[in-house]
Amino acid sequence: MAYYNREPEITNMIKSHESRANRILQHAQSSRLLEAFNKIWVSIENKELPNFVSKNVMDFNVADIKSEINDWIKDLKDCQENARRKFESMEDPSPEDLRKRNNITSDVVLLISQYENLKNGLDQVEQDFSNVARTHRAPMREALTDISILYNSVNHVKGDFSDYKNVSVYVHGIEDSGKGFYESVKEAAQKGDVIVRIVKNGKNEYEYEYIYINSDGQSIKRKTYEAIKKEISKDNYKTGRLHIVYDTDYMNEHRQATSDDLAEKLNEMGLMNEETKIDMFGHSYGGRRSLQFAMDYPDHVRSITTIGTPYDKNLLATGANRARWLADNAAGRKTTDTSDYLDFNEENKNNDNGKDYSNAYTDMDSEAMTDDINHLKSANPEVYQKLQKMDITAAAGYRTEDTVSFSPYYTASGKHKINSDDIVSVESQHGDILGDLIDEKPEFEVEGSGVTNSGHIHEIRDSDFIDLIRKVNKKEAE
Structure with a gap:
């Protein structure tokens, strides 16, 4: 992207978006999210955004961030539309006026493409975060159940069927x-x-x-x-x-x-x-x-x-797990129908459109x-x-x-x-x-x-x- 040819309207808009991006990253405290933004910002501004990550707790909602980026895209489209109307309202536009309109249009198209790529990158961040969270959720849930069992035992808590x-x-x-x-x-x-x-x-x-x-x-x-x-x-x-x-x-x-x-x-x-x-x-x-x-x-x-x-290990499970499309469509097996549990064993995992999962078929295939x-x-x-x-x-x-x-x-x-x-x-x-x-x-x-x-x-x-x-x-x- 030709940074030196940008019109003031586009330059000011990018500065505004950069400021809002920094606020998002400062709130989120996620190095993975920062990585996704920087991948795009290097293409836009030839620089990385500041690293605000200082805590171990991540707090962000991908849907909210994508909504913010959609607002940025709307800003760009409005800028392009205003430039078009201004140009068409001129009785005798000069070559400089034509160049300005074309520059704004070109920049808007390129920037919108970059912002769309950023949204796609956020989807991958969300999927990666979900997969990691599910991996660690299983032992956490087991630990909480064990604590609950111990609490009931020590405090003589009885259920209906005790x-x-x-x-x-x-x-x-x-x-x-x-x-x-x-x-x-x-x-x-x-x-x-x-x-x-x-x-x-x-x-x-x-x-x-x-x-x-x-x-x-x-x-x-x-x-x-x-x-x-x-x-x-x-x-x-x-x-x-x-x-x-x-x-x-x-x-x-x-x-x-x-x-x-x-x-x-x-x-x-x-x-x-x-x-x-x-x-x-x-x-x-x-x-x-x-x-x-x-x-x-x-x-x-x-x-x-x-x-x-x-x-x-089970041969039918192996076949169903490795040819899931056939098992699902021809035999109605629903091989990816599973809970959020994700096994620590890498061989006992499978992937469906970015989502890692472990279920009975992966289990009997690998273990x-x-x-x-x-x-x-x-x-x-x-x-x-x-x-x-x-x-x-x-x-x-x-x-x-x-x-x-x-x-x-x-x-x-x-x-x-x-x-x-x-x-x-x-x-x-x-x-x-x-x-x-x-x-x-x-x-x-x-x-x-x-x-x-x-x-x-x-x-x-x-x-x-x-x-x-x-x-x-x-x-x-x-």
């Missing part, structure tokens, strides 16, 4: 909601039990559904827990087991995000205490989520029971659960020892198919076992990579075939698995 000593928590996978578990749990629950389903509504808020299994074995559904307690008092029945069917914020959210949110909800309910023992049940990726919760809160978890859980277990052994062997003492059952689903022979000398009929549920191998479902942590490895034959109607999606409603839920709950209560 009297329950035997609690089952059911965590779904990434291709479904808690609805499948909800139906299975209603079959597995015993007389005197209470079922609570925690569901996310359309307003991005949690709602609670309550069911009580009375002494006649009937399911009594009520809108509030107070109403459920009245039904319990009618029965004069001893307190049974509390079943919590939990829906994640996002179907594909990362296991750590689920663990953090679940801990917060259970603490609000009064269940994160020294007496209450939690038995975790997980289907598919819900098993990873359950194991993560157990690693985070080992003193509160008594057992883990999973079915169809990909404890190892087998044995990686976290090995880290845990080194960093916190006491927690690993607590995991060893837990009852951990890793159930696997399998299918059978008709025997097919292509030999003219051999014909056979009947069924033969397929060592896969079409989605997750039996070896991965059994958690073989977890070593001596797994105590039992039952197998159940499941329905379904292929990827679209795989045995995997039928596991959670399988009668053998429902029976396993009953057995585990009875055993752990005893």
